Amino acid sequence: MDNTNLRLDRRLLDIFHYLHTHAEISWKETNTTAYIADILRSEGIACYTFDDCTGLVAEVGSGQPVIAVRADIDALWQEVNGTYQANHSCGHDAHMAIVIGTIFSLKDHVKKGTVRFIFQPAEETGGGALKMVKKGVVDDVDYLFGIHLRPAEELPFGKMTPAIHHGAVAFLKGSIAGHDAHGARPHQTVNAIDVLSAINEQLKWIKFPPFESYSVKMTYMEAGGQSLNIIPGTGKFGLDVRAQKNSVLLDMQKEVEKKLDGLAQLLQVNIAYDWIDVTPGAEVSPEAEEYLRQGIIQAAGKDRLAPPLTTSGSDDFHFYTIERPHLKASMMGIGADLKPGLHHPDMTFDKRAIQLGVEALAATVQQALQGAE
Template sequence: MKKTIQIDLTKEARKLLPYLVDVRRHIHAYPEAGADQPLTVAYLVQQFEGMDVQLTYGGDHVGLVVDIVGHQPGPTLGFRADTDALELSETKDPLHTPNRLGFRSTIENYMHACGHDAHTAILMGLGRLAHANRDRLKGRIRLLFQPGEEGYYGAIRMVKKGYLEEVDQVFALHCHPALHTGRIGYRSGSIMAAVDVFMGKITGVGGHGASPHTSTDQVLALCRTIENLQAIVSRRIDPLASAVVSVCYLSAGSRETKTIMPAAVEFGGTVRTLDAGVRELIKNEFPAICDASVKSIHPRCRVDLDYHYGYDETINDAGVISNITGILSACMDEPDLLTDYPPLLGSEDFSSMLTEVPGAMIFLGVTPGDVDTASVPFLHSPDFDIDETALMHGVRTFGNIAFNYP
C-alpha cells in the first residue's frame, strides 16, 4: 500500500473505528427526521468540546458547520454529511444487528435506513483526524452537518445561508449496499438523477357498480392513465437514455363500500432522469398524455395535474474527479477504486451544493466482502444495515482528500 502523506491515514482511520461505531450507533438509536434535529445537533456539539474548532449553528432547518484550520496554507474544502432519518419503522427481526446488539431506533416510526447515521459518524471521524493533525493540514476543512436531505431541501438552506461561499470544493459520501466494504465508486458527470414529483386527480360522474354506463368510470380512466404514462419512457425517450416514471400512490373508492364507483380518484409518483432535455420532455408530455387517457374513457372525465421539479441531477466536476483519482489511486488497491461507476436513479439534494461549488459525490461500499450484494436489503428498507468496518474506509477516503487535495 503506497502512502501519499507523512501520516498513515489507513492506520489512523482504523484506530478511530471504535469511536466511529459508538457515534453511528448513538445516532442510529436516536433518529430525528426532517429539518429540525435539536438532539442530533446537541450530540454533535458535545463531540467537539475541548477542540480548537469554530462551530456555527444555523438554527432550526439549517444544521451545524464546523471549521478546522490547518497550520499550512491551502484551499477550503467542504465535507458534507446528511444527518436526518426516514419516517420508517425499523424491523423487529431479532437477527437484525441493531436489534441483536441493542441500538435499534428508540423512536417509533423513525429510522436511519439510508446510511445517514454512518455519514455523520464518518464526518465526525474526519473532524477528529483533521484536528489531531492540524500541523499537517493545508488550508481549512469545513464540516457540513446537514439536516433535511430526505425531501426537506436541507442543502439549499445551507447554500442560502452562505456556508458554501468560502468553500473551494465540496465532497460527500453515500453508503451503497451494491458495493463491498473497502470499495468506493464514482464517476465524472451525472452520478445521481434529478427527481420530479407528480400528483393527479381525476374527476367525473360516480355511480353504482352494477350500472357502470351511468358513470364516467374514473377508476378505468386511472388505469388507462397509468398504462399510457409508461409509454413516455418506452416510446418517447431514446432507449440509450435513462428515465423512470413510477406511479407509487393510488386512492380510489371505499374499502367498506365496494359497490360505489367513485366520482374522484387520485394518483401520484416520481420521475427520475439523468439529462436535462429528457427531464423537460417528460414534464411537457405529462399533461397531454393524462388528459388524452381520461378522455379516451369518457369525454366528461377531467384530470388536474400538479407536476413540479424536485432535486436536480447530482453532477460531479470533471476536474475534481481527476484530482481525487490521482489522490486515491496512490493509497487504494486498483480493484477497490471504481472510477467510472454507473449512475444511480436515486436522487440527492447535495446536487444543490454542487451547483454552487465544484465537487464530488462518492459511493461507499457497506456490504461485507463474503456476502452477495444482491442479497442484502437496499436503502430505505426497514431491514437496512451496514458493515460498520466501512466507517473507517469512509474516514480514510475523506482524510486522503482533505490532506492531499492540490
Template sequence: MLNQKIKEVIQASNEELITLRRKLHAEPELSWEEVHTTEFVCNYLDQLGITYRRTEPTGVIAEIKGGKPGKTVALRGDMDALSVEELNKGLSYVSQEDGKMHACGHDAHTSMLMIAAKALNKVKDDLTGTVRLLFQPAEEVAQGAKAFVQQGAVQGVDNIFGIHIWSQMETGKVSCLPGPTFAAADLFTVTFKGKGGHGAMPHTSIDASVVASAFVMNVQPVISRMIDPQLAGVLTIGKMTVGTRFNVIAENAVLEGTVRCFDPETRDFIEQQLKHYAEQTAALYGATATVDYIHGTKAVINEEKTAKLVQQVAAQAFGEDVLYEEKPTMGAEDFSFYLSEVPGSFAVVGSGNPDKDTRWPHHHGRFNIDEDALSTGAELYAQYAWSYLNQ
C-alpha cells in the same frame, strides 16, 4: 499527497467511530427533527475545539482553519433518518424509536465526518486553507441542502465533496466517476375528475377509476418509445387513491408518482408528455385532468477534475484495487444543490458484505452496514480535503 498523521488518527479512532455510529443509529431522528443529533455533533466539536454555528432549524456548519491561507473545501455528511420500522431486532444498537430508522446510512455519514474532523483538526497547522464541515439535515425530503445553501453553507467555498455509503457495493470499494451519478428526481400528482354514481348504473356516470387505470397502463410509452433510449428515464406511479365505496362509481382519482432522469431536456420532455397523456386520457372518457408537477433535486453530476482527484486519493490511501466503477443510479441526492453552486464530486463507498448480512437495499427495514467501511469513508473525507488544499 496523503497525510500519514490523518491515517494514524483515523486508524486509532476506529472503535470510537463505531461507537459514534451505533449511538446515532439507536437514536434516529426524521428530517427537520434532528435536534438531539445536532446537539450531539455540537458537543463533539466542542471537545475538539472546532468552531461552528447552528443552522435553522437543525444542522451544523463548522470550520477548521489551516495554519496557512488558501482555498476552502467543504465536506458534507447528512444526518436524518427515515420513517421505516427497523427489522434488525437482534442488534445491540437497534433503533429505540418505533417507526424510525437509519435505513440509508446517514448515521454512518455523520460519524465518518465527525472522525474526519478530528483527524483534520490534528493537522490543521499544516493545512493550506480552510475545511468547512456540513452536518446537513433533511436530505431524505430533498430540502436540507437547499436550505443550507440559503444559509451560506457554500459561500466562499471553492470545492465540495460528499460520500454515500452503498450497500450494493463490496465493503471498502470506492466509486467516483466523472459525469452523472445520481438522477434528478421530480414528484407529480395527477387528479382525474369524472362523474360519480351508483355502481349498478355506470351509463349515468364517468368512472374515474377507469380513467386512472387507462392512464397508468398507457403512460409508460413516454419512457419506452418517446425518449432517446441512451438518455435513461424512469416514470413510476407509486400511489393511487380512487373511490369511496364498493358500490359507488368513483368521481375522483388521485395518482402520485415520480420521474427520474439525468438529462435536463429529457426531464422537461417527460413533464410535458405526462401532462399531455393525462389530459388526452381524461378527454377520451369525458373526464378532466389536472397535473401538479414539482421539480425536486437536480442530477448529481461530478466534475471531471474533482472526480479524478477522489480516485487518486482513494488509490493512494487504500490501493489501486479499491477503485470500482459503479453505474449511475436513478436514486436521488440533494447534494446536487451544492454542485449547482460550486464544483465538486460525490463518491459512494461500499458497505455490502453477505457474510455480515449487509447487502439489503437502502430504505429497507433490514438495512445495515458493514462497519469496516466506516474508516474508509472517514479517511476518504479527510485525505480528500488535505489533498485538495495542499495539491
C-alpha cells in the same frame, strides 16, 4: 492500524450506534443536530446551527481555499418489523460518523485554508441542499465532496469510487376531482379508478431513444372506500419519473403533463397535479473527481480504487452545483457489503467501511487543500 486509529474507530462506532438508534426524519433532526454540535464543541471545533431549520456547519482552519464536505443527517419513515418509525436505511448514520471522524482526523492538521463540514438536513425530501444553498454555506467554497455507501451489487466491500453519477428524478402528486355515484348508475359519474387505470396505461406510451436511461411509473393510487356499491368520483395518485440526464427528465415531465391534460380533456374530468421534490442528476467536476481518486489511492492503495459509478438513484447533493455553477464537486461511493439494498428496512453493512471512508475522505481534503492553493 495504529493505536490512534483503533481508538478513533471505537469512538466512531459508538457515535454511529447512537445516531442509528436515534434516527429522525427530514426537517425533524433536532436531537441529531444537537448531538453532533455537542460532540464537536467538546473537541474545540467551531460550529453553528440555524434558527429556522435543523442541520449545522463546522469549520477547521481559516482563509482560502475553502474545501467543503457534506453529510446528510435525516432518516426515512418506514415500516420496520411491523412498526412505522424513523430508520437510517439509506446509510446517513454512517455518513455522519464518517464526516465526524474526518473532522477528528483533520482538526490539528489544517495549516492553510478552511475545511467546512456541512451536516445537511432533509436529503430524503430533496429540499435540504437548496436550504443550505440559500443559507450561503457554499458561496465561497472551491471544492465540495460528498460520500455515500453503495449496495453490494454496485460496489464490493473495500472498493471506493471517486464519482457517483446519479440520475435525475421528479415526483408528481395528482388528484382526480369528481363526484360519487350509486353502483347501479355508472352513467352518472366518471369512475376515478378508470381514470387512474388510463393514466397508468398512458405512462407506458412515453418513449425516448433506447440509448437514454429513463423510467416513469405510478407508485401510489387511492380511490374508493368501504362501501362497495359506491362508484368513486375522486382519487389520488403519485408518479416517480427518472432519467440519467437532466435534459431528458425535463422532456419527460412535459410528456407526462401532455398525457394528463389529454386524458382530462378526453374523459371530461378534472385532473390536478403538482411536481414535487425534483432532484437533478449529477454534474461531476473532473478536478474534484481527481482529488477523490488520489485520496482513495493515498489512503487505501490502488487496489481499493473503483471506476466512476453510474446509478439511477438520485441525491440532492447535486443541487449545490446546479445552484452554484462555480462549485467543483464529486461524491465518493464506498463499498460496504450493504445488503439487501438501500432503503430496505433491514439494511445492514460492514461497519469497517466507516474507518475506510474517514481515511479516504481526510486524504482527499488534504489533496484538495494543497492543490487549490
